[in-house]
Amino acid sequence: xxxxxxxxxxxxxxxxxxxxxxxxxxxxxxxxxxxxxxxxxxxxxxxxxxxxxxxxxxxxxxxxxxxxxxxxxxxxxxxxxxxxxxxxxxxxxxxxxxxxxxxxxxxxxxxxxxxxxxxxxxxxxxxxxxxxxxxxxxxxxxxxxxxxxxxxxxxxxxxxxxxxxxxxxxxxxxxxxxxxxxxxxxxxxxxxxxxxxxxxxxxxxxxxxxxxxxxxxxxxxxxxxxxxxxxxxxxxxxxxxxxxxxxxxxxxxxxxxxxxxxxxxxxxxxxxxxxxxxxxxxxxxxxxxxxxxxxxxxxxxxxxxxxxxxxxxxxxxxxxxxxxxxxxxxxxxxxxxxxxxxxxxxxxxxxxxxxxxxxxxxxxxxxxx
Amino acid sequence: xxxxxxxxxxxxxxxxxxxxxxxxxxxxxxxxxxxxxxxxxxxxxxxxxxxxxxxxxxxxxxxxxxxxxxxxxxxxxxxxxxxxxxxxxxxxxxxxxxxxxxxxxxxxxxxxxxxxxxxxxxxxxxxxxxxxxxxxxxxxxxxxxxxxxxxxxxxxxxxxxxxxxxxxxxxxxxxxxxxxxxxxxxxxxxxxxxxxxxxxxxxxxxxxxxxxxxxxxxxxxxxxxxxxxxxxxxxxxxxxxxxxxxxxxxxxxxxxxxxxxxxxxxxxxxxxxxxxxxxxxxxxxxxxxxxxxxxxxxxxxxxxxxxxxxxxxxxxxxxxxxxxxxxxxxxxxxxxxxxxxxxxxxxxxxxxxxxxxxxxxxxxxxxxxxxxxxxxxxxxxxxxxxxxxxxxxxxxxxxxxxxxxxxxxxxxxxxxxxxxxxxxxxxxxxxxxxxxxxxxxxxxxxxxxxxxxxxxxxxxx
Numbered sequence: 001x002x003x004x005x006x007x008x009x010x011x012x013x014x015x016x017x018x019x020x021x022x023x024x025x026x027x028x029x030x031x032x033x034x035x036x037x038x039x040x041x042x043x044x045x046x047x048x049x050x051x052x053x054x055x056x057x058x059x060x061x062x063x064x065x066x067x068x069x070x071x072x073x074x075x076x077x078x079x080x081x082x083x084x085x086x087x088x089x090x091x092x093x094x095x096x097x098x099x100x101x102x103x104x105x106x107x108x109x110x111x112x113x114x115x116x117x118x119x120x121x122x123x124x125x126x127x128x129x130x131x132x133x134x135x136x137x138x139x140x141x142x143x144x145x146x147x148x149x150x151x152x153x154x155x156x157x158x159x160x161x162x163x164x165x166x167x168x169x170x171x172x173x174x175x176x177x178x179x180x181x182x183x184x185x186x187x188x189x190x191x192x193x194x195x196x197x198x199x200x201x202x203x204x205x206x207x208x209x210x211x212x213x214x215x216x217x218x219x220x221x222x223x224x225x226x227x228x229x230x231x232x233x234x235x236x237x238x239x240x241x242x243x244x245x246x247x248x249x250x251x252x253x254x255x256x257x258x259x260x261x262x263x264x265x266x267x268x269x270x271x272x273x274x275x276x277x278x279x280x281x282x283x284x285x286x287x288x289x290x291x292x293x294x295x296x297x298x299x300x301x302x303x304x305x306x307x308x309x310x311x312x313x314x315x316x317x318x319x320x321x322x323x324x325x326x327x328x329x330x331x332x333x334x335x336x337x338x339x340x341x342x343x344x345x346x347x348x349x350x351x352x353x354x355x356x357x358x359x360x361x362x363x364x365x366x367x368x369x
Numbered sequence: 370x371x372x373x374x375x376x377x378x379x380x381x382x383x384x385x386x387x388x389x390x391x392x393x394x395x396x397x398x399x400x401x402x403x404x405x406x407x408x409x410x411x412x413x414x415x416x417x418x419x420x421x422x423x424x425x426x427x428x429x430x431x432x433x434x435x436x437x438x439x440x441x442x443x444x445x446x447x448x449x450x451x452x453x454x455x456x457x458x459x460x461x462x463x464x465x466x467x468x469x470x471x472x473x474x475x476x477x478x479x480x481x482x483x484x485x486x487x488x489x490x491x492x493x494x495x496x497x498x499x500x501x502x503x504x505x506x507x508x509x510x511x512x513x514x515x516x517x518x519x520x521x522x523x524x525x526x527x528x529x530x531x532x533x534x535x536x537x538x539x540x541x542x543x544x545x546x547x548x549x550x551x552x553x554x555x556x557x558x559x560x561x562x563x564x565x566x567x568x569x570x571x572x573x574x575x576x577x578x579x580x581x582x583x584x585x586x587x588x589x590x591x592x593x594x595x596x597x598x599x600x601x602x603x604x605x606x607x608x609x610x611x612x613x614x615x616x617x618x619x620x621x622x623x624x625x626x627x628x629x630x631x632x633x634x635x636x637x638x639x640x641x642x643x644x645x646x647x648x649x650x651x652x653x654x655x656x657x658x659x660x661x662x663x664x665x666x667x668x669x670x671x672x673x674x675x676x677x678x679x680x681x682x683x684x685x686x687x688x689x690x691x692x693x694x695x696x697x698x699x700x701x702x703x704x705x706x707x708x709x710x711x712x713x714x715x716x717x718x719x720x721x722x723x724x725x726x727x728x729x730x731x732x733x734x735x736x737x738x739x740x741x742x743x744x745x746x747x748x749x750x751x752x753x754x755x756x757x758x759x760x761x762x763x764x765x766x767x768x769x770x771x772x773x774x775x776x777x778x779x780x781x782x783x784x785x786x787x788x789x790x791x792x793x794x795x796x797x798x799x800x801x802x803x804x805x806x807x808x809x810x811x812x813x814x815x816x817x818x819x820x821x822x823x824x825x826x827x828x829x830x
Contacts (some may be wrong), residue, residue, distance in 0.1 A: 011553040013803045014562070017810060021379070195587065195761045348584030349761040 139317025141166050141324075143309075148335075149302060156257055156306040162334060163284065163312030165324040165362060173363040175200060175356075180241035182219045184231060185209060188286055189246050189345060196352035202240070204231050211263045235274040242273055243278050246325070246348045248285035248307050249345065253298040261310035262324050268314055280320045283345070284308045290335040292344030299345070301335055305322060323351060328358050372413045372614045373566045381408060389622065390547070398519045398542065401622065405522040409487065410457065412528070416486035416642040419455070424518050426451055427496040429510040434503050441767055445504040449497055456493045459483050459668045461727045464689035488528035490686060492521050494653055501657050509537050516542040525618035529611045531629040531649040538624055545623035554797070555620030557806045560791070562613025564809035567783055569814050570607035573599050576774050585739075585747045587761035593751040595778075597731035600738055602781040605634065608647070635732065637722025638715045639703040642730070650686070654679045677701050687737065693743065705728070 008015060148160035168182045183189050189205035193200065206219045215232040222229045222237075245267075251260050251315035264282075271280055284303050287293075293300045308326075315322040329347070331337040336344070340351050348357075370377050385404045392400045410417050416531040430448035434441040458481075499517065502508045511517070512535070520542060526533055580588065580596030612629035622781070633646035638718035643651050659679045677698070684697020707715065714815075715722040732752065739745040750757065783789075796802040802818035 007549055010549040012800065013553055013556050013806050016803065016807050019557070020807070020811065086441070122389070194763075197761075201532060340579045342584065346582050348582070349587035350584055350758060 002087060048255050062152040074150045083203055084146070090232070092218050108209070136318045139166055139168060139288065139313060140315075141322040143312075144334075151302060151305070153255065153297065155253060155298060156303040158302045159306045161309050162305055162326075163308055163322055163324060165327070166315060166317045167319045167333075168317060168321065170362045173365065175360070177360065177363050180239075181244060182234075182240045183244045183246070185244075185246035185283075186248075186250055189244075191346055191349070192352050192355060195349035196354075196356045198356050204234065208250055211247050211260065211267055212254070214247060214267060232270065232274075235271060236278065240275055240278050242281065242364075243275060244281045244283060246283040246285070248304070248311070249288075249299065254308070257310050259307045260307055261314070264311050265314050268320060272319065278319075279366070281364075282311050282315050282320060282322050283326045284312075284322070284326050286347075287330065287334065287336045289331065289338045289341050289344035290331070291338060293335055296320070314327040323359070323362055324353060325358065328354050370408055372573075372611065372618075373563055373582060373813070374816060375814070378437070378563075378814070386621070394544070397545075397622075399514050401524075402515065402519045405519070405527060408524040409451065409522065409527060413487040415491075419486055419524070420489075420492060423452065423455060423492070423496060424521055427500055428511070428517050431500050431517070432504050434500060435511045441504050444499055448500045449593050451693075452493050452497050457487060459485055459489060461685075461689045491530050491532060492527065494532050494650075495521055495535075498532070498653060498657060500535060502534065508539065510539075511541060511606040512542065513672055517669050523619075523624070525615040525622075525624075526626060529608070529615070530628055531612055531615060532649075532653050533649070534652075537627060541624050547623050551623060555617045555622075557802055558620060559614050559616030559808035560617075560810040560813075561789075562610045562615075562617055565606045565610030565613060565784070565815045567610075567813040568809065569777075569784060570605075570610060571816070571820075572602050573774075573777055573781055576777075577603055583762060585744055585751060586733045586758040588748075589749045589760045589762045589764075589767065590751060590754045591767055592762045593748060594731065595774075596754065597735050597748075598778065599774075601634075601731045602778070602785070603733045604734060604737075605630075605785065606781065629824070632785070632787050632790060634726070635723075635787060636726055637719050638707050638712060638726070639700055639729065640712065641728060643700065643704075650683070654683055658682060673705060676704060680704070684729050688740075692736055692740045692742065696733060698761045699736060748793055 015186065102237075143161040145161050145165055148158040151158050178198060182202040182204060183192065184204045185207070186190075186209045187207040189203065190207055193203040194204050206217070206222050209219075216230050218228045218230045218231055218233075220231060220234055221227070222234065223239075248260070248264075254260075259306050265346070268280065268282070271278070285308055287301045288299055293302075308324075312322045316318065326334065326336070328341055329336050329351070330337070338344075340347055342348060370381060372378075379610050381404075386399075387397075388400050388404070394404040401584070406417065409420065410447060422810045427448050433444040433606075434448075438445070449520060465481065469478050470476050499508070503511055512520075516539070519526075519533075520533070520535055520538060523533075576599040580592065583592075585593075590667075609630045616626045616628065619622055627650050631645045631648065633642050636641055636642035637643050639691035658758060659675055663671055664675065680697045681694055681764070682697070683700070684693045684695070687693045687696070706712075713726060732749070735748055735752070736745060739748055745756070793802070796805070
């Protein structure tokens with residue numbers, strides 16, 4: 001008894017910690033002991049389903065608006081056909097990546113592409129010339145194929161394809177092009193805002209932003225009222241000429257690719273509804289460095305490619321364009337070049353400039369009537 | 370297993386102390402040794418055998434030194450050579466090979482690419498100090514194998530120091546009293562150390578990471594200085610916190626582990642800084658390198674030469690890379706200058722001394738931290754305001770940083786002064802320290818848990 005008294009008197013901290021520890025442990029059902037490393041929210045309900053079944057998931061709604069051409073079955077089949085045929089052809093010469101790189105749209109000329117590929121792009125080119133007579137044709141992004149890797153993840157499978165920038169007759173523009181542009185995205189876009197030197201554009205960028213909270217999170221200052229409002233509010237109250245999207249890295253460990261794609265599609269639909277005249281650029285999720293790629297089960301380039309493949313399917317080459325930003329920064333294995341980044345995920349400040357330059361040479365300029 | 374992990378605090382520690390206290394006095398060394406081996410094996414399942422082998426070799430040598438006095442010098446050389454060879458192989462071989470290959474311009478030596486065994490730099494030095502002390506007669510008896518092994522492996526100081534000397538704990542290894550008061554005070558110290566590591570070092574490290582993420586080429590001068598100061602705080606509170614936790618754990622078990630830091634950033638000269646920073650390392654080099662080389666008793670030039678050796682080795686001990694050597698030699702130059710040129714001035718005008726140290730230390734830590742020489746030059750240029758590339762960090766961003774991190778810088782600065790030490794002395798034994806330690810403990814646990822459960826807290830994109 002005496003000992004106990006003395007113990008209580010000399011060891012108040014020991015007792016306080018023991019008691020509070022016991023309380024915390026019971027209150028939390030011993031999670032501190034049971035499990036302490038978990039990867040945040042894992043939507044086990046929404047695992048990756050092969051995207052093969054959903055080859056054409058572009059925004060059909062925009063078509064049914066009536067302002068664009070109707071989706072006729074023939075075209076979709078043609079799409080799929082050309083897609084699979086190119087896959088087959090490329091898969092043979094898979095190891096020969098030089099060949100594949102040459103097929104990348106860096107040169108951006110339609111004629112080169114039209115000469116070597118099927119009717120799809122041909123008709124796109126002719127559609128451009130005969131814009132007055134014909135309704136615009138959809139242009140699907142083309143893909144660079146590579147040998148699929150075996151994956152074992154609830155979040156992704158290896159698509160075996162890297163979507164390329166939508167083939168289009170892009171114009172080269174000055175920075176004034178971005179006067180009515182808005183950039184929406186995560187920390188990568190925050191970095192662009194901070195360091196690219198682009199000052200005349202609008203930025204709705206926030207670290208940790210995802211496709212799931214992009215529209216509703218209130219983090220944008222409304223210039224009219226000075227209040228914090230959501231992106232959807234801004235979209236409904238202001239008019240933008242161009243919308244650049246870059247989200248997806250934070251979502252890599254939340255739900256499968258299909259789930260992500262569905263959410264992305266919803267956002268695009270709403271943006272189209274609110275800004276029917278805007279050109280929407282879906283920018284590829286920027287890859288990570290080889291070091292990061294190899295060390296991370298979630299934040300790796302296979303997962304990113306799977307997501308990029310999924311969102312590239314949502315573009316139509318009419319109002320929504322896919323831009324493969326990764327081609328600015330990638331090394332020979334299509335990873336983010338190690339020297340351009342410190343943490344493997346974000347560009348060093350000095351390299352954001354080339355992103356803007358890329359956008360300046362990939363600008364969609366619609367002929368004013 | 371880090372001290373600042375849920376695993377350690379909530380699993381290992383309670384279980385260990387339960388066994389420790391249940392065991393009667395004689396078995397406690399064994400509990401401590403086994404506990405320490407478990408602690409080590411969690412982080413280093415393979416190299417634990419290397420450590421055990423080293424312990425056996427050194428203990429064998431120690432017995433021989435003790436038994437065969439005539440040959441003691443030989444056995445000492447054997448033991449130290451063995452220890453340093455292992456250290457060289459694991460820590461320095463690739464560095465050495467790279468330089469040799471560079472010099473002869475051919476790949477004559479292969480890269481081994483061995484991973485550095487946990488704590489090897491610390492336990493090697495402890496073992497060397499043990500055999501050397503036996504040789505020099507500073508230790509009378511080599512003790513039992515269990516005592517020696519416990520001394521080397523003791524988990525509080527095993528992986529990050531302090532570098533304890535055998536003579537400091539030899540009595541306690543034989544017999545130590547377990548007092549409730551010591552346990553309580555040890556726990557207090559542990560909590561304070563935990564706070565230093567988790568609440569200060571980990572938090573401010575985010576800023577330094579950001580600066581590295583921006584890239585040195587684009588920094589403005591004020592942000593470059595903020596980055597250097599942030600890293601200075603990070604390394605201090607990290608290391609000090611670890612040392613405090615080690616000290617606290619030692620007390621809880623009935624050991625007195627020596628102090629490793631004593632307000633180093635309040636020094637007024639580089640000489641004084643090194644008497645207050647990583648005290649047990651400075652002591653090691655003084656006792657086992659500087660003095661055996663002759664110290665300052667062999668004339669001016671020999672003294673300078675001895676200092677040079679000590680500081681080049683001090684630098685190299687911190688890592689196998691030239692920037693560490695440069696960092697060590699930088700301190701050598703400063704120490705020689707202080708000793709012979711302006712030391713008196715700094716003593717007379719403490720304000721000048723403070724400013725001198727506060728400017729110097731962040732710069733020195735940049736030399737320490739940035740291993741790429743080109744990058745280091747860029748960083749130092751940014752600090753003095755020579756911008757070769759375009760500065761991309763705007764003033765608006767600086768203001769944002771100040772708003773976001775200003776309070777943390779302030780808090781770190783405050784905790785770098787004498788204040789926490791005085792406060793601790795004043796409050797020791799009162800109820801206040803209990804409240805403070807309790808709050809710090811749970812705040813730290815909260816932070817750790819947030820970080821563990823949610824990797825995005827520290828790493829959101």
